[in-house]
Amino acid sequence: MTTSDPKKDGEGNVLTVEHLTKTFDHRNVLGDIGFTVTKGEVFGLLGPNGAGKTTLIRTILDIFRPDAGTISLFGRTFSDDIKDAIGYLPEEGSLDKDIPVSECIRYFAELKHVDAIDRKMDIWLEKLDLTEYRDKKIQELSKGMHRRLQFILAVIHEPDLLILDEPFSGLDPLNIKTLKDILLDLRDNGTTLIMSTHQMDEVERMCDRILMLNDGKMVLYGSLDEIRQQFGLSIEVRYEGRLPHIDHILGINDSGNVAELIVEKDADTQAMLKTLIASVTVRKFEVKQRSMNEIFLEVCRR
Amino acid sequence: MTAKSLIVAKFEFLKTVRRKGFILGMLGLPLLMLFVLGLSLYTGAGIGTASANQTTGFVDAAGFVQATPGFVRYPGIAAGNAALGKGEIDSLLIVPPDYIRTGTLTVYTMDTSLLGSAGSSQSAQEFVTRNLLRYENVSDPVAQKILSPVSPTVIVLDEAGNPKGDQKLAGFVLPFALTMVLAIGILTSSGYLMQGIGEEKESRRGEFLLSHCSAEELLAGKILGYAGVGLLQIVVWVAIGLIVIAVSPFAALFSEIQVSGLVCLAVIYFVLGYFLFSVSIACTASLAPTVREAQQVSAVFSMFAVFPIIFLQFLLQDPNSLLMQVLTYFPYTAPFVAMVRLTLVTVPPYQIIVSIALLVIAIAVLTRLAARIFRMGMLTYGKRVTFREVWGFLRVT
Numbered sequence: 001m002t003t004s005d006p007k008k009d010g011e012g013n014v015l016t017v018e019h020l021t022k023t024f025d026h027r028n029v030l031g032d033i034g035f036t037v038t039k040g041e042v043f044g045l046l047g048p049n050g051a052g053k054t055t056l057i058r059t060i061l062d063i064f065r066p067d068a069g070t071i072s073l074f075g076r077t078f079s080d081d082i083k084d085a086i087g088y089l090p091e092e093g094s095l096d097k098d099i100p101v102s103e104c105i106r107y108f109a110e111l112k113h114v115d116a117i118d119r120k121m122d123i124w125l126e127k128l129d130l131t132e133y134r135d136k137k138i139q140e141l142s143k144g145m146h147r148r149l150q151f152i153l154a155v156i157h158e159p160d161l162l163i164l165d166e167p168f169s170g171l172d173p174l175n176i177k178t179l180k181d182i183l184l185d186l187r188d189n190g191t192t193l194i195m196s197t198h199q200m201d202e203v204e205r206m207c208d209r210i211l212m213l214n215d216g217k218m219v220l221y222g223s224l225d226e227i228r229q230q231f232g233l234s235i236e237v238r239y240e241g242r243l244p245h246i247d248h249i250l251g252i253n254d255s256g257n258v259a260e261l262i263v264e265k266d267a268d269t270q271a272m273l274k275t276l277i278a279s280v281t282v283r284k285f286e287v288k289q290r291s292m293n294e295i296f297l298e299v300c301r302r
Numbered sequence: 303m304t305a306k307s308l309i310v311a312k313f314e315f316l317k318t319v320r321r322k323g324f325i326l327g328m329l330g331l332p333l334l335m336l337f338v339l340g341l342s343l344y345t346g347a348g349i350g351t352a353s354a355n356q357t358t359g360f361v362d363a364a365g366f367v368q369a370t371p372g373f374v375r376y377p378g379i380a381a382g383n384a385a386l387g388k389g390e391i392d393s394l395l396i397v398p399p400d401y402i403r404t405g406t407l408t409v410y411t412m413d414t415s416l417l418g419s420a421g422s423s424q425s426a427q428e429f430v431t432r433n434l435l436r437y438e439n440v441s442d443p444v445a446q447k448i449l450s451p452v453s454p455t456v457i458v459l460d461e462a463g464n465p466k467g468d469q470k471l472a473g474f475v476l477p478f479a480l481t482m483v484l485a486i487g488i489l490t491s492s493g494y495l496m497q498g499i500g501e502e503k504e505s506r507r508g509e510f511l512l513s514h515c516s517a518e519e520l521l522a523g524k525i526l527g528y529a530g531v532g533l534l535q536i537v538v539w540v541a542i543g544l545i546v547i548a549v550s551p552f553a554a555l556f557s558e559i560q561v562s563g564l565v566c567l568a569v570i571y572f573v574l575g576y577f578l579f580s581v582s583i584a585c586t587a588s589l590a591p592t593v594r595e596a597q598q599v600s601a602v603f604s605m606f607a608v609f610p611i612i613f614l615q616f617l618l619q620d621p622n623s624l625l626m627q628v629l630t631y632f633p634y635t636a637p638f639v640a641m642v643r644l645t646l647v648t649v650p651p652y653q654i655i656v657s658i659a660l661l662v663i664a665i666a667v668l669t670r671l672a673a674r675i676f677r678m679g680m681l682t683y684g685k686r687v688t689f690r691e692v693w694g695f696l697r698v699t
Contacts, residue, residue, distance in 0.1 A: 058681070061513050063512045090513070094506070096507070098317070107313045111309055
């Protein structure tokens, strides 16, 4: 497991978690978790269902108290003003359906001590294409609109740290693109993003570093490049004939004419190509870093 | 109390009082009661009016009844019924020969309405009694006294044999009625609280809210907001009640009512009772997987409010019995039983002090535990929480 911390001294770290442990009913939900998130980065929080991601987020948000370990936000322990500097978009949960959109936004904005609420509300409603629903009741919104409204509630107070749990769930491709653009804008303006998701392609496109949990334990932590290197390479081969035995191969996904070879990280790919040419007609030979999806599946299978 | 609690309180208050269901309940219930009261007054007045304009035939086999304006003698039942059939009379009264021994009268009428039957019966009784008194040579003033309702002046003494302070009927009725209003207020406002929390849990909104404010702030805000709802409801009901009293014939009974210590105690018990029930119901609602299950469990709390009615017989027989003392000390029954006892007898001050102190302690302990249970309960979705898990919530959070 990679354990690179960009700034171990804590300066510039928005979040520092050390030896965090949380148990429920004698079951270890989080065990000795430690990581940092630096200012302005997009940090991916990955793991299969039940890995402990939501518990970790709730503990960061002070909804749960840790049994052991420390959490430091912006260099300090948790307090009310720190809570106001964090935005959170949970994966599930619906808003009060009987009230108008504007009233809902106002309520959550007031809870975060937002000033000039109306102006900010109008800006965000326009950004997320909800202006015409300003005075409509929430029950009139579609699922996608509801999700966009939740996003407004998470960001209207211009948080320094934004935690997103499956932010793209329930959104169509157009809205995913809109939301992604907004997230990248926020990042460019200095907001730090922690994103919990199962969509590995989004992780590869957006995240600078990741932490992967499995069964409450850290199994991967570091930058995407570091992690990919750790997991070796993959070679896509299009061929005719019968594949020969090749050394330094960790696994093969063979579909008959196309095979994906998972190779050791220091393997000699040129030597492999020669071995293949000697036995089969090679139409394509492409060396790639392994995708996060493959890495995710492999780690989950362990 | 933090600013965030006040924001939550304001939001919950406005959200609830704008609901059509709330407005209907707040105004509808007193209007319904007014309608029932009006109907009964109208019915009562109708009986008098109807009987005054009617002609009654009678057959006197007992030999003491004389005809008077509105009452026509007939020699027998056949002749009377014939007149009734022709519409010459509205009813036919039969006074049997053994009336003085049996007290039995029979009235024939063709009016099938409740009003008509009641009117005939009432005027027949009065007519026969008046004739009997005259037959026995009872003087008119005495006869009038016998026929008029008795209105005694009741002087209630305390245990030392001294008259209690407020001797007027309203002095007893008002605190008792106030207790009932407070009980309804406590139960309805904590019911709204339970529904609000249950809906939030069902829609899995709690996690989002807890990222905006702490469990303590959220809980305090909700309790305060729904206390406002309950208070508004009580104020509206009391205001409507006062208006009705002011324009009714009973206004004089309430004219000299002053805000006594009893009313102050009623306010104290309401505030403490509301907080106790709210905190308890908030915990219950946060642990139940659905609003429906929360309502079922919360029904237990409603039972406490009707204890004075369940134990009314014992309460009236001996308001200072051991059972009533225990119920005065038990925090969930104290607000209701203590108030009813206070309207009936002189309750030793130490009992009231202990009762209020126990209420305050219960609220303090429950509030401390409630925020933990509430926080964890709100985040436990789709399953029943076991007692073991609740114990776990209290220990680990």
